[in-house]
Amino acid sequence: MKTKLMVSAIALASFGATNVWADTVRIAEHRQARIDALNAVVPMIEEQTGIDIEVIEYPGPDKEYISKLLTELRAGTGPDVFSLPSSGEIVDFSTAGYLVDVTAEVKGSDAWDNMFPIARELAETDGVIYTMPTMLAMQQFYFRNDVLTEAGVSTDQPADWDALINRAIEAKEKTGEYSLLMPMGVTWGGGTYIESFRLLLANSSTPELVTENGTFNLTSDGVREVFEFYQKMIEAEVVPVDPLLGPDPWVIPKYEMFPAGELLMTTCGSWCYIFDWGPESKNPIPDIENAVGTWKVPNVNGDAPSVLVNLNHPWMVSSSAVDIEASKKVLAAMGSIELMTSYAQKSGNLPSRADAIESDGFQQLTALVPLLDQLEDGRSVATAPGFSTVMEGIGRGSEALLLGNADAAGAQQILVDYVSNILGEDMVE
Amino acid sequence: MLVLPSAILLFAFVLYPSGVAIYTSMTNLSLTGPAALNPRFIGFDNYTKLFSDHTFWRSLVITFWFVLFSAIIGQLVLGLLSAILLKRQFALRPFFNAIILMPNAVPGVVAALMWSSMLASGEYGTLNKIVAWFGVDPQRWLVTFPLSMIIVVNIWRGIGFAMILMNSGLSAISEELYEAARMDGATTWQAFRKITLPLLVPTIFLYLLVSTVTTIAIFALIYALTRGGPAGATEIVGIYIYNQSFGSYQLGYGSAIAVVLLIFSLIIGTFYVRALKVEV
Amino acid sequence: MALSKTSTKAEAGRYGVLIVLSIYCLMPFVWLLVAAFDTNAGLFLETPDSVSLNNFYRVFAEEDGLRWLINSLIVCGGATLIVMLLSGFGGYALSRTNAWWKRPFLYSIILIRVIPPPALIVPLYQVMLALNNGMRWLVLQVVPREHMRDVMQIVGFIDGYLGLILLLATMHLPLALWIMKTYFDSVSPEYEEAAVMDGATFGQRLRRVLLPLAMPGLAASGLFAFIACWDDFLVPLTFVSSPELRMLPIGIFSAFLRANEIDYGLLAAIAIVYTAPAIIAFVLARRFLVQTFGGGLKG
The missing domain is CATH 1.10.3720.10 (MetI-like)
Incomplete structure (x- = not known):
C-alpha cells in the first residue's frame, strides 16, 4: 500500500511537469471527407515546416469527438493539433487551459492579412487568438427548386417565419412529402444549435444569448419564438420526427430523403452542395445548382433576412502538445490556400481567405462561388464560457418537443433548468 | 504475504478511488471552462443539487424498473421455464440448451449492434417485418417504447444464466418427492407449487442477488444502443453518471451521483452477506 | 416437468414454448450472420445479392x-x-x-x-x-x-x-x-x-x-x-x-x-x-x- 501511496504522491507532485519534444506532430481529424482533405495537403505542410505529421482518426459524431478530446486533453495524452466544430466551444476549452495562445503565429501568417473580416472577428476574443480559422460555414435554408416549382409552390425568399412555415405546409399539402427539416434533439449534438437554433435566434426579436456581464439570457422572447417555431413545425407534421430521435439523425433525412425528393427544405451549410448532395456524395442530385436553391434565413418580423456565418473546425494547438513550437509552426502552415481549397473540395465549406477564392481549385467548385457574395450579409451569435452547456440544453429542450413531452414553453423551461442546474442559477438571466 | 499484491491493487483501483470520488463530489471540478483549471471546494452543494434534480430521481426510477423487469422478473421466469422444460433428457435437448445459452456469450456492444437492426424503425426493420404478419403497423421501437425495449434486450441476454442456475437447483431436488406427490394424486401444477418452488427458494434468492448486482452495473449494452436516450428514457444510473461526467463534463457532480450509487451498492452488498449467511 | 404424464399434448406444448424461446434467442443473430457475408449489407435484414468473405478481408486489410x-x-x-x-x-x-x-x-x-x-x-x-x-x-x-x-x-x-x-x-x-x-x-x-x-x-x-x-x-x-x-x-x-x-x-x-x-x-x-x-x-x-x-x- 505504501508503494502506491508514494507513486500517487510523486504523480501529484509532477502533475505540472513539462512535456518533452518530438519530431512528429499529431493532428486529430474525423469523418472520412475531412480526413481525405487533410491527407491531401499533409505532404505539403511537412515539406514547408520540415516536421513529420501523423493524422489520427477520431469518432465521427461531434459529441463523441468532443468527449474523447476532452478526456485526452485533461490526461495530457491528446493530439497536438486539433479542431473544434465551431467557435462556440473555443472559450470553454481556452478557459480550461487546454489551448495555447497563438496570437503571434496567426497574426504573423500571411493567411491573416487575407482573411475575410468576419473570420478575423470570430477568431479573436479580447485580443487573444487561440485558433487558426481555415474554413467558414455559411448556413441558410436549402430547398428543392425542381420539386417545388413542379408542384407550383413559390420559391421566392420567404418574408418572415410565418411565410416560411406556411410555405412548408403548402409544399407538404401539394406533394405529400415532408417539407422542412431543422436539426433538433440531443443526438444531433452541436448541430441542433449551430445548424438550427442559431439561425432562427439570430433573426428573432432578441438575437443574442449572452448578456453584457457574461450570463445567459434564456428566458428571452427570441428563445421562446424559436421553440414556438419548432412546435409549429412538429404540429404541422412538416418535419420528419423519427430520424431525429435515432442515433446519427442526419443520415436518413439529409443523405437519403432530400436527394430522393422526399424532403423539400432544410437548413444546411454550403457543404450540402458538395458533400451531402454534390460531387462527393453517395447520392448526388443531378444538376444540383439548378435543382437546389437557397433562401436566406427570414426575420421573425419580416426585417432583412441574413445568412449565418461561423468558423468551421478552426484549428488549435493543445497546451499539452509534445512540442508546442513545432505544433505552432504546423498550425501557421495550415492557413494555406491549398489546405482551404482541399477542404472546400471535399467537404464544401468556404475558405476564410479572400485570396483562396481566386485559386483555380476553388473556382472549379461552381456551386460554391456564387455563395461568397452572401458572406457580406453574414451574421453570428456571440458565445461565452459555459456555452457547451447551453447547446446541450437546447438539444434537450428540442428533444422534449420532438417527443411531444413539452410545448414551446416547456422546452424553454427545460433549457433554463438544465443550464441553471449545471452552471448555477447565477449564470442564467 | 501472498495476499498483499491483491490487496495493493484493490486498494489502488477501488478503495482509493472511492475516497477520491467522495472528495471530488465536494468540488465543482469540470472538464471544460475555468472549473477544469481551478476546481473549487463547494462542500455539499452537489448533493443538495442532486436531491432536487428530477433527472437524477428519474434515472433511479428507470434503474429500478430496468432491474425489476429484466433481471428479477423476465430472466428469472423465462430461465426457470427453460430449465423445467429442459430438465428431462430428449433428443433435441442439447440443441435448445445451446440456443438459449448463446446470447449470454455475446459481448454487450455486439448485442447492441444486433438489436439495433432488430429494432430498426420503418417497414424494413426485422421486428417490424415480424409484427407485420400479425397485422401490426411498423413501430419506432426505440423511440416509442425505449425502456421496454432495453428490458427485452437484457432479458434476451440473461435467460441462459438464469437457466443454468435454476437447472442446478432443480437437479438437487430428489425425484422421490415427485414420485410421492404423484402417488397422492397431485397435479403437475400442485407439485410445482408445493415441491419445486419452495425447494428452489435458496437458488432463486442467490440468483436474484447476483443478477441485481450485475444488472445495475450494465453499461455497454445501453450506451451503445441508446446512449441513455431518447430524452433520458433509458438513462439508468450508471449511464447517467457517465453522461453527466463525460457528456456534460461535470466531474464533480458526476462523482456525487457515483457516491450515492456506491452507498446503494454497499447496502445491497451487506444485505447479500447477511441474507446468504456467507461463511468465511 | 418430470412429473407430468408424457402425453402428446404436453410434448407439443413443451416444443412449442421451446421453439418460441429459441426464435427469440436466435433472431438477432440472423442479421449479423447474413450481413457479415453480404457484400452490400445495410441495417435491415435482406437476402444478399452476393455472398463473399470480402467483409472479413476488409476488417483486416482496410x-x-x-x-x-x-x-x-x-x-x-x-x-x-x-x-x-x-x-x-x-x-x-x-x-x-x-x-x-x-x-x-x-x-x-x-x-x-x-x-x-x-x-x-x-x-x-x-x-x-x-x-x-x-x-x-x-x-x-x-x-x-x-x-x-x-x-x-x-x-x-x-x-x-x-x-x-x-x-x-x-x-x-x-x-x-x-x-x-x-x-x-x-x-x-x-x-x-x-x-x-x-x-x-x-x-x-x-x-x-x-x-x-x-x-x-x-x-x-x-x-x-x-x-x-x-x-x-x-x-x-x-x-x-x-x-x-x-x-x-x-x-x-x-x-x-x-x-x-x-x-x-x-x-x-x-x-x-x-x-x-x-x-x-x-x-x-x-x-x-x-x-x-x-x-x-x-x-
Whole structure:
C-alpha cells in the first residue's frame, strides 16, 4: 500500500511537469471527407515546416469527438493539433487551459492579412487568438427548386417565419412529402444549435444569448419564438420526427430523403452542395445548382433576412502538445490556400481567405462561388464560457418537443433548468 | 504475504478511488471552462443539487424498473421455464440448451449492434417485418417504447444464466418427492407449487442477488444502443453518471451521483452477506 | 416437468414454448450472420445479392482489425494471467490462514464485487491520471525523449497497456479470489502435509502438489476473468485514445460512429471476429458456472 501511496504522491507532485519534444506532430481529424482533405495537403505542410505529421482518426459524431478530446486533453495524452466544430466551444476549452495562445503565429501568417473580416472577428476574443480559422460555414435554408416549382409552390425568399412555415405546409399539402427539416434533439449534438437554433435566434426579436456581464439570457422572447417555431413545425407534421430521435439523425433525412425528393427544405451549410448532395456524395442530385436553391434565413418580423456565418473546425494547438513550437509552426502552415481549397473540395465549406477564392481549385467548385457574395450579409451569435452547456440544453429542450413531452414553453423551461442546474442559477438571466 | 499484491491493487483501483470520488463530489471540478483549471471546494452543494434534480430521481426510477423487469422478473421466469422444460433428457435437448445459452456469450456492444437492426424503425426493420404478419403497423421501437425495449434486450441476454442456475437447483431436488406427490394424486401444477418452488427458494434468492448486482452495473449494452436516450428514457444510473461526467463534463457532480450509487451498492452488498449467511 | 404424464399434448406444448424461446434467442443473430457475408449489407435484414468473405478481408486489410484483435488479446490475456496468479496465491493464503484480517478482507471483497464500475469511472480516471503523470516522470528519468511516447504506450496508465491490464485485472480479481479461496477450502491440506513430510521445498510443493490440484479452480477463475474483460467496454472507452491501442469493442464502436455512412457489412464482420473468442471461452467456462455461482458465492 505504501508503494502506491508514494507513486500517487510523486504523480501529484509532477502533475505540472513539462512535456518533452518530438519530431512528429499529431493532428486529430474525423469523418472520412475531412480526413481525405487533410491527407491531401499533409505532404505539403511537412515539406514547408520540415516536421513529420501523423493524422489520427477520431469518432465521427461531434459529441463523441468532443468527449474523447476532452478526456485526452485533461490526461495530457491528446493530439497536438486539433479542431473544434465551431467557435462556440473555443472559450470553454481556452478557459480550461487546454489551448495555447497563438496570437503571434496567426497574426504573423500571411493567411491573416487575407482573411475575410468576419473570420478575423470570430477568431479573436479580447485580443487573444487561440485558433487558426481555415474554413467558414455559411448556413441558410436549402430547398428543392425542381420539386417545388413542379408542384407550383413559390420559391421566392420567404418574408418572415410565418411565410416560411406556411410555405412548408403548402409544399407538404401539394406533394405529400415532408417539407422542412431543422436539426433538433440531443443526438444531433452541436448541430441542433449551430445548424438550427442559431439561425432562427439570430433573426428573432432578441438575437443574442449572452448578456453584457457574461450570463445567459434564456428566458428571452427570441428563445421562446424559436421553440414556438419548432412546435409549429412538429404540429404541422412538416418535419420528419423519427430520424431525429435515432442515433446519427442526419443520415436518413439529409443523405437519403432530400436527394430522393422526399424532403423539400432544410437548413444546411454550403457543404450540402458538395458533400451531402454534390460531387462527393453517395447520392448526388443531378444538376444540383439548378435543382437546389437557397433562401436566406427570414426575420421573425419580416426585417432583412441574413445568412449565418461561423468558423468551421478552426484549428488549435493543445497546451499539452509534445512540442508546442513545432505544433505552432504546423498550425501557421495550415492557413494555406491549398489546405482551404482541399477542404472546400471535399467537404464544401468556404475558405476564410479572400485570396483562396481566386485559386483555380476553388473556382472549379461552381456551386460554391456564387455563395461568397452572401458572406457580406453574414451574421453570428456571440458565445461565452459555459456555452457547451447551453447547446446541450437546447438539444434537450428540442428533444422534449420532438417527443411531444413539452410545448414551446416547456422546452424553454427545460433549457433554463438544465443550464441553471449545471452552471448555477447565477449564470442564467 | 501472498495476499498483499491483491490487496495493493484493490486498494489502488477501488478503495482509493472511492475516497477520491467522495472528495471530488465536494468540488465543482469540470472538464471544460475555468472549473477544469481551478476546481473549487463547494462542500455539499452537489448533493443538495442532486436531491432536487428530477433527472437524477428519474434515472433511479428507470434503474429500478430496468432491474425489476429484466433481471428479477423476465430472466428469472423465462430461465426457470427453460430449465423445467429442459430438465428431462430428449433428443433435441442439447440443441435448445445451446440456443438459449448463446446470447449470454455475446459481448454487450455486439448485442447492441444486433438489436439495433432488430429494432430498426420503418417497414424494413426485422421486428417490424415480424409484427407485420400479425397485422401490426411498423413501430419506432426505440423511440416509442425505449425502456421496454432495453428490458427485452437484457432479458434476451440473461435467460441462459438464469437457466443454468435454476437447472442446478432443480437437479438437487430428489425425484422421490415427485414420485410421492404423484402417488397422492397431485397435479403437475400442485407439485410445482408445493415441491419445486419452495425447494428452489435458496437458488432463486442467490440468483436474484447476483443478477441485481450485475444488472445495475450494465453499461455497454445501453450506451451503445441508446446512449441513455431518447430524452433520458433509458438513462439508468450508471449511464447517467457517465453522461453527466463525460457528456456534460461535470466531474464533480458526476462523482456525487457515483457516491450515492456506491452507498446503494454497499447496502445491497451487506444485505447479500447477511441474507446468504456467507461463511468465511 | 418430470412429473407430468408424457402425453402428446404436453410434448407439443413443451416444443412449442421451446421453439418460441429459441426464435427469440436466435433472431438477432440472423442479421449479423447474413450481413457479415453480404457484400452490400445495410441495417435491415435482406437476402444478399452476393455472398463473399470480402467483409472479413476488409476488417483486416482496410481496417486495423488485426491490431484490435491483438490488443484485446494482449490486454485481456495479461489481465487474466495476473488474475490467475494473484488469485491462486491469494486464494491459497486466504484458505489456509487464520489471521485476524481474514474475515474483514473476505467481507470487503464481497462488498467490492457489488460496486458497479460506472460508479468508479470518474475517480478512476483521476487516479489513473495521477499514476500516469507519475509514470511519465519516471520514464523521463531513464528513457531518451524521442522514445517517450512509445514507452508510455506500454507502461502508461492512461492510453497504455500497463494501466489497462492492471485495472481490468483488479476489477475481476475479487470474484477470482473468492473462487480460489473456496476451491482451496475443498482441497484437503493433507496432500501438502504429506509433501512437507517428504521434505519437499515450497517450490517443489507448489509445482508438484498445489499447481496440479489448483488447476480446475484456476481455469475457472481465469476464464471468468477473461470473459468479463473481453466484454468490458467502459474501461477501453475511457482509457484508450491512440489508434495503436484500440481494442475490438472500441473498434466496433468507432466503426458504428462513422457518422455519415455506416458500413454495416464491415461492422457485422468485426462483430463476429469479436464475438467468436467470447463464445469459445463461454463454452469452456460453462461447466464452472454452476459451481462458481452456485457454490462459490455461498461460501
